[in-house]
Amino acid sequence: MTSTTTDADDAPSPGWDAISARLDQLYPGQEPKHFGTLISHMLGGPDPLDGISVWRRTDPVPHWHFVTYGLSELYAKESDDPEVSGYGLELTFRLAMEPGEVADASAEPPAWALNFLQNLARYVFQSGNVFRDGHWMTANGPIALERNTQICSMGFVTDPELAEPLATPNGSVEFLQVVGLTVEEERAAKQWRTRNLLEVLLPHMPLWVTDLGRASLLAHPAVKQQVEEGLRRDGSASGFLFTDVLGLKQVKRLLRKPITQVTVGARQVDELVTLLPLRLPFGRTLRVAGHEWQLLLEPAGTDGSNTVEWQGEGEDNAVVLRLTDATVQQLAQTLQPRQGSYVLPLLPQVEWVVEKTTIKDSTGKVVEVIG
Incomplete structure (x- = not known):
């Protein structure tokens, strides 16, 4: 100017x-x-x-x-x-x-x-x-x-x-x-x-x-x-979290009910486990959005139990997890920003898979690896 x-x-x-x-x-x-x-x-x-x-x-x-x-x-x-x-x-x-x-x-x-x-x-x-x-x-x-x-x-x-x-x-x-x-x-x-x-x-x-x-x-x-x-x-006023890494799929198991596998990047784990206890126990939802999937985390219903619900098709693919306060606390204490698989005793029907996050600069050079 x-x-x-x-x-x-x-x-x-x-x-x-x-x-x-x-x-x-x-x-x-x-x-x-x-x-x-x-x-x-x-x-x-x-x-x-x-x-x-x-x-x-x-x-x-x-x-x-x-x-x-x-x-x-x-x-x-x-x-x-x-x-x-x-x-x-x-x-x-x-x-x-x-x-x-x-x-x-x-x-x-x-x-x-x-x-x-x-x-x-x-x-x-x-x-x-x-x-x-x-x-x-x-x-x-x-x-x-x-x-x-x-x-x-x-x-x-x-x-x-x-x-x-x-x-x-x-x-x-x-x-x-x-x-x-x-x-x-x-x-x-x-x-x-x-x-x-x-x-x-x-x-x-x-x-x-x-x-x-x-x-x-x-x-x-x-x-x-x-x-x-x-x-x-x-609590927190932030109800939306975007991540480059978000995968949702059902994994079949022999003679047992299928489980829901949630894949997230290590970079977003800290924000996820920090925001959850500041949203759900206050009666507020938290939406995690990726490029193809959305994960909607909501407080548990009046029956006080954890539930998993698959919704939508195509670009509207979403999974809704309704979690009790105790499960929210257990998730915040269990999930780590390190590559690996995590299953909560209070939520055995969901497997959390954390992948490494690679951060690159504008030239494509790797400047940081998280997880």
């Missing part, structure tokens, strides 16, 4: 003007640094966002405040929903300044953050998946490439200073802030609830400013205790 105007600047832009007016209220008298595209997206440009504005902040900690233009309808109304503008949101991002940026009033905001927000917007445009308050997403590596940082994931939360939805001539727009998280914090968000975790972290990261230099806040005993207490009290 460049700090230039876009080809769309001469077009009426009621959506753009409404966003700018809201930020003028937050930063009266401050002219933001604006980074626009040479060719706007509406005219075929490669970047989904037509612009990103950035403000300098000194309080509560020195940081850059980024706000996007382009996930909502900036110009003419084109979508069918009169109540919502485009995807109904714009992204914001608060990034802690480096010492040199604090000292230099003419410093430019880091270019990687502009590309980072463009990539998030590109994901929304290409997938149609819209971020909402309480969502999380892994970055599969540092959010700032070539930086030595533990921030490799992100949560999404309503920007605390732009909490009121913005009414524009094209519909409503929410300002959704991207918050950098460590892998350990991402795991806690998945296990509990992203919004709850962010509230616990807020006293330690004012305004949810992302600091690339920080370590996991779960290293603070008080934070860790709050998360553990929340998990015991609330």
Whole structure:
């Protein structure tokens, strides 16, 4: 992106003007640094966002405040929903300044953050998946490439200073802030609830400013205790787990009933055995989805017994396991992220087969083997 105007600047832009007016209220008298595209997206440009504005902040900690233009309808109304503008949101991002940026009033905001927000917007445009308050997403590596940082994931939360939805001539727009998280914090968000975790972290990261230099806040005993207490009290809000390795089949046995064989990858075992006790005993299901199969784990019925049910055909192939709380605990204690076969005394009609997981980089080189 460049700090230039876009080809769309001469077009009426009621959506753009409404966003700018809201930020003028937050930063009266401050002219933001604006980074626009040479060719706007509406005219075929490669970047989904037509612009990103950035403000300098000194309080509560020195940081850059980024706000996007382009996930909502900036110009003419084109979508069918009169109540919502485009995807109904714009992204914001608060990034802690480096010492040199604090000292230099003419410093430019880091270019990687502009590309980072463009990539998030590109994901929304290409997938149609819209971020909402309480969502999380892994970055599969540092959010700032070539930086030595533990921030490799992100949560999404309503920007605390732009909490009121913005009414524009094209519909409503929410300002959704991207918050950098460590892998350990991402795991806690998945296990509990992203919004709850962010509230616990807020006293330690004012305004949810992302600091690339920080370590996991779960290293603070008080934070860790709050998360553990929340998990015991609330259970987990994560009801879906995707895995590349999921096989389901019935295995016949001589003079005995067939058993159901469930094959999973070692990489997903930790998440499976962690989430199960935080879902089923709270009356919630957990869906494990593979490329061809789905495994639906549900609390046992009123008769208090474990059952196995095969459902669907073709792409809808699924097996439903209804498990008692005791069986859930036994499964969590028995299943290991190591290659092998596991059968529970309380669930002898199911064999769990764990396969090694091989992780490769973009060139196909094996970088890790789990199990």
